[in-house]
Amino acid sequence: MGNSGLFKNKMCAVQLNAAATDFISYSANGNTYTLAAPVFEIDGVLVSGAAKFGTATSSKLSNEVTEYRSTGAMANGIKITLVMQVADDNPIVRFQYILSSDTKHTLTRVTDIDRLDYLSYSVANLPEVTEIRFSDFQELVHSYVLFEEKVEDRQFDNSFKLNGPMLVSSDVNGAFITAVEHGSQYPDPFITFNLTPDRTVTISAVKGNIYDGQVISPEKPFSTIWLQCGAAKNVDELAGHFRNFILNYQTVNMESRKPYIFYNTWAFQERDQAWGSGKYLNAMTQDRIIAEIDVAHKMGIDVFVLDTGWYEKTGDWRVNLKRFPDNLKSVKAKLDGYGMKLGLWFGPLHAAMSSVMHANHTDCIMSWEGKQSGIHPIWETEESQNLCLVSRYKDAFADELIKLVDELGVTYFKWDAIGQYWCDDPGHDHGDANCTVKERADSYAFQLGTAMQYVVNKLCKACPQAIVDFDITEGWRSVGLGFLAAGKYFLINNGPYYGSFNIPEWVRNQSNVFIWPGPARTWVCRYPLRMDKWIPSVLFLTHYLPDDPENSQILNIASLILGQNGIWGDLLGISDEGVARFGDYLAKYKQVRNDITNARVVTSGMVSGSPEIYEKLADNGRGAVCVFATAHGKFSYVTQHTTDKKWWATEGVIVNYDVKGRAVIEAEFTTGGAKVIFFGV
Numbered sequence: 237m238g239n240s241g242l243f244k245n246k247m248c249a250v251q252l253n254a255a256a257t258d259f260i261s262y263s264a265n266g267n268t269y270t271l272a273a274p275v276f277e278i279d280g281v282l283v284s285g286a287a288k289f290g291t292a293t294s295s296k297l298s299n300e301v302t303e304y305r306s307t308g309a310m311a312n313g314i315k316i317t318l319v320m321q322v323a324d325d326n327p328i329v330r331f332q333y334i335l336s337s338d339t340k341h342t343l344t345r346v347t348d349i350d351r352l353d354y355l356s357y358s359v360a361n362l363p364e365v366t367e368i369r370f371s372d373f374q375e376l377v378h379s380y381v382l383f384e385e386k387v388e389d390r391q392f393d394n395s396f397k398l399n400g401p402m403l404v405s406s407d408v409n410g411a412f413i414t415a416v417e418h419g420s421q422y423p424d425p426f427i428t429f430n431l432t433p434d435r436t437v438t439i440s441a442v443k444g445n446i447y448d449g450q451v452i453s454p455e456k457p458f459s460t461i462w463l464q465c466g467a468a469k470n471v472d473e474l475a476g477h478f479r480n481f482i483l484n485y486q487t488v489n490m491e492s493r494k495p496y497i498f499y500n501t502w503a504f505q506e507r508d509q510a511w512g513s514g515k516y517l518n519a520m521t522q523d524r525i526i527a528e529i530d531v532a533h534k535m536g537i538d539v540f541v542l543d544t545g546w547y548e549k550t551g552d553w554r555v556n557l558k559r560f561p562d563n564l565k566s567v568k569a570k571l572d573g574y575g576m577k578l579g580l581w582f583g584p585l586h587a588a589m590s591s592v593m594h595a596n597h598t599d600c601i602m603s604w605e606g607k608q609s610g611i612h613p614i615w616e617t618e619e620s621q622n623l624c625l626v627s628r629y630k631d632a633f634a635d636e637l638i639k640l641v642d643e644l645g646v647t648y649f650k651w652d653a654i655g656q657y658w659c660d661d662p663g664h665d666h667g668d669a670n671c672t673v674k675e676r677a678d679s680y681a682f683q684l685g686t687a688m689q690y691v692v693n694k695l696c697k698a699c700p701q702a703i704v705d706f707d708i709t710e711g712w713r714s715v716g717l718g719f720l721a722a723g724k725y726f727l728i729n730n731g732p733y734y735g736s737f738n739i740p741e742w743v744r745n746q747s748n749v750f751i752w753p754g755p756a757r758t759w760v761c762r763y764p765l766r767m768d769k770w771i772p773s774v775l776f777l778t779h780y781l782p783d784d785p786e787n788s789q790i791l792n793i794a795s796l797i798l799g800q801n802g803i804w805g806d807l808l809g810i811s812d813e814g815v816a817r818f819g820d821y822l823a824k825y826k827q828v829r830n831d832i833t834n835a836r837v838v839t840s841g842m843v844s845g846s847p848e849i850y851e852k853l854a855d856n857g858r859g860a861v862c863v864f865a866t867a868h869g870k871f872s873y874v875t876q877h878t879t880d881k882k883w884w885a886t887e888g889v890i891v892n893y894d895v896k897g898r899a900v901i902e903a904e905f906t907t908g909g910a911k912v913i914f915f916g917v
Contacts, residue, residue, distance in 0.1 A: 241289050243304060247327040247477075248467065252306060252318065256286040259355075264327050264467040267410045270357060271465065274333055277351035278312060278452070280344050285316050285333060298488045298700075300324070314341060314452065321485070328413075328466035328481035336457040343450040343458060345675070350441035354427070354463055355414070359405040360435040362412065366471070367429070368402035368770060372422045373711035377760045378732035380708060380715050382767045392435050397428040401716045402770070403437065404474065410467055411474040414439065417462040419685045419716030421656070426682050427461075439463070444682025447667040447675045461686070462721065475769050479836055482720060483772045489696040491647075491703045492724045495774050495801055495829040497822060498579070499532050500650070501525070502543035502729065503751075503779065503804035510746040517616045520545035522560045524808070526570055531807040533574040534815050535782065536822030539648050539703075540571055541579030544615040551587030551594050551620065553636055555644070568645050579648030579703075580640070584633055584691070585622040586614050586653070593632065594621060600629035602659040605673065609658070625654075625687040626680050627664035634694040641699045649695070650726060652707040654688065656681045656714050685714040692722035705777055720775055727776040727800070731760045753781055753788035755866065755908060758795045759844045762864075765798055768837035773799030781805045784814045787909045790886065793818065794862040794910035797825045798850050799833060824884060824917045831858040831916065838876045847871040847903070853879060858916030861901060863889075866908040875899045880916040889913055 241252035248264040259273035274285035287308025294304050300323065307317040320331040333354075345351065359365055365387035374381050387398065399422050402415040416439060420426045426445065430438045445461075452458050466481070468474035483493055501520070509516045525542065532540055546564070548556040555563045564578075571578050585602070587594040589611060602609040602622040609622040623629045640646050659680045662669040666679035692704045704723035708715050719725070730748035734741075737749065750757040761778045778800035780792035796802060803818075810818075825832075831854035838851035846867040853859035857880040865871060878897035885891060889911050890902040903911045 241292075241306065243292070243322070245322050245324050245326075247325065248329065250320065250322075250329060252289045254286055254288040254308075256284045259286060262329070262465055262467065265410050265469050267412075267467060269412050269465070269467060272356040274355060274460075275351070275353040276335065277344050277346065278314065278341050280346055281312075282351060283310055283312050283314070285310060287316050289318065297321070299485055299490060301485050312341075313337070323481070323485040326466075326481050326485055327468060327477050328464055328485070330462055330464050330486065332462045333460045334457050335452050336454070337452050338454060341452045343446040343448075343452065345446065345448040350443055350445045352441035352445050354416070354439040354441070354460065356436055356438035357414070358434075358436050362405035362407050364406045364471075366404045367398045367400060368404060369399060369422060370767060370771070371399065371401070371420055371715045375732070375736045377763045378709070378736060379728050379760070379764050381764050382770065387431070392431045393433050395433065396431050397425070398431065399423065399425045400427070400429050402478075403429050404471055405437075406471050410469055411471045412467045413465065413474055413478060415464040415717060417464070417716070417718040417721055418682075419714035419718045421712050421715065426678075444678035444680075447671045447679045449668070449670055461718065464717075476836055478770055479768070479772055482717075482770075482775070483834070487721050489692065489700075489702075489722055491696075491701050492705075492722075493772070493774060493833075495799065495833045496538040496577070497536060497796075498539045498541060498648075498777060498779075498802050499537040499807070500541040500543055500579075500779060500802065500804045501528070503781070504806045505543060505545070506730065506746065507806060515616060517545035517559075520559050522562070522566060525567055528807045529567065529570045529574065529576070531810065531815055533576065535803070535807075535818040536826065537576065537803060539577040539579050541581070541648060541650055543581040543650070544583075544652075545617070546580055547617070549588035549591055549618045549620075550583055550614050551591030551623075553582065553640060564644055572645075577648055578644065578646045579650060580644075580646050581650045581652060582637075583614055583653045584625065584651050584688075585658075586620040587623050588614075588618040588620045590618065593623070593636070597623055597629050597632060599663055600624050600627040601661075603661040604658060604677075605660065622658065624659045624661060624664050624680070625691070626659070626666045626683045630687050630691050631694070634691040637691070637695045638698045641695075641702065647699065647701050647703065649702065649704045650707065651688075651704060654684070654706065654713065656684055656712055681714075685716070685718045688714070688719060689722040696722070720771070724775040724777060727764060728761050728778040731757060753783040753785065755791055755844070755864075757781060758791050758864075761800065762795050762798070762848075763843050765800070765837060765850065766839065768799060772833065773837065774801065774833050776800060777802045779804040782807065782810055782814065782818060784811050786814070786817065787907070789814055789817055790821075790912070791864070791910045793821045794864065794912045797822075797829070797832065797860060797912070798837070798852055798862060821912070824914050825860070828858045828860065828914055828916045831856065832860055835859050840873065846908075847873070849873050851875055851877070853877040853915060856880070856916075857897075860915065861899070861913045863901070863903045863911040863913075864909075865903075865905045868905045868907055870902060870904045873901045873903070875901070882917065883913060883915045884917045885913040886911050
């Protein structure tokens, strides 16, 4: 890219222009899509981001993406830098704007709505428009799920506002996508795709994106969220490119994209509390954990995660020496001997009252409507208070995690209990006393996601093998494309609560409904697998049960290998035969798990129907097909892809090949259950 403002890869070209209405011209497959310049409210006046850009600089990121930076001067003299990331073999481009100035300016809010337009474009010649959402928390399955909603003319006619975070527009000649990297719970938007009767789409801020009086100065540049756009010949091809972009090019933290098999101790802790000792932490002992690691190794687990209770107190995050007298050294040595990774649970906001972290960050204590965060015990440990991540505390927390990498060898970090509306304090980095209370609360909620990404990126820069997942097993959390630019999601633990189904208290024996062996839990957990059309399922960790009997184990194995890759339960309660069964199946899975991760899901049937089929076959024909049924009988399926001629299947499966090399599968069920067919094994 030079003075012309043009750069290309193998699949697209981007032209930067000085005109407000023709700011970015994106071309692919013989089609050109024009994006208008961003608009900012600065010093009380709306200012276009249009600028004549200078020569771009470029650098190669560790994920083989090229990052370009080009700077120009806006009409008011403020400098705008366009940062754009492009992979050689993918048409999706990722970009953001950075405003800087040699003199002091302020972002302002003349109205009670943020006046900031990130981009706009016309879909007048693109008759088919679809909103892609996955920030909808569905109580039926107690999970965030994917929705593809067709956008009708009547919505344009009435100037509807859509949440996204993705919007796809298409005609017979091609399909175009725009997307925003942020997170919010539908229907509580921070950013919307605004429609107008002339079929213009404008991606606009709603709240929290800026606060009134936010300074732009040499010391304080203003960076927007990241945006994405791209095109392909049709929507299906576009979905494939977008999924590949999210998997391989959205982040440099590539460990989060690898299909490790995870085990987490929480399910047994919860069982022990409900059915045994009455305490969540009684099972968190060195002897039990070491015994579980032996079983986990035989089963084929890669990452062993100690959930809450491994620590003495929150904030300082030191090992509880009463539970682990040698500071987790025996645990780590056992894991190292088996080639397994250590993972630990964290509540990033919690700091025990006696912790050094709390003492050093009293100015970072969360407050809401003038009252400091309540003091409460965390999972049967010392009383704690919440600290605000949108403050200087985020660096201290990141440093604490980096120290734990060095001291304990932990490389997997499970983050829990991070709510989006918990702080409106005027002393942090989300608005001062000159802002309204609502502005500060909205700014905190908006910035929380970017603060979380900041911590993960700082950790991963110091420790590239680190993985962070964010627990979104509850509603009202920051869910969207934003966090996926740094880590992954922990999607489903024990699933829906009894309260979700209005089941009275006297019926309950534990808070969750679907906690037993058998098919019901797997229905709930497989429901979000449709995400994989656009976003790889490997980024939505979901835990399946390993409990006997055999039929239930095969159901759970067939489900987890589709990409969600999580296991939890009572490992010491599994029969020797059951442990060996997991070890056998998962050893086969590991031969093709990279292919399954790369493959986009093809589905047939409905969850809990007969049959319910998932095809995960890569371009090389390797991968798996999993067939589920609740009824007995014979079911047939022909793969969409050609397949490797080497295969292995569970009992009751016959595989033949048609003239085009596709597998013709006959699966016979004598009772409800699952069949697994591996190709390339």
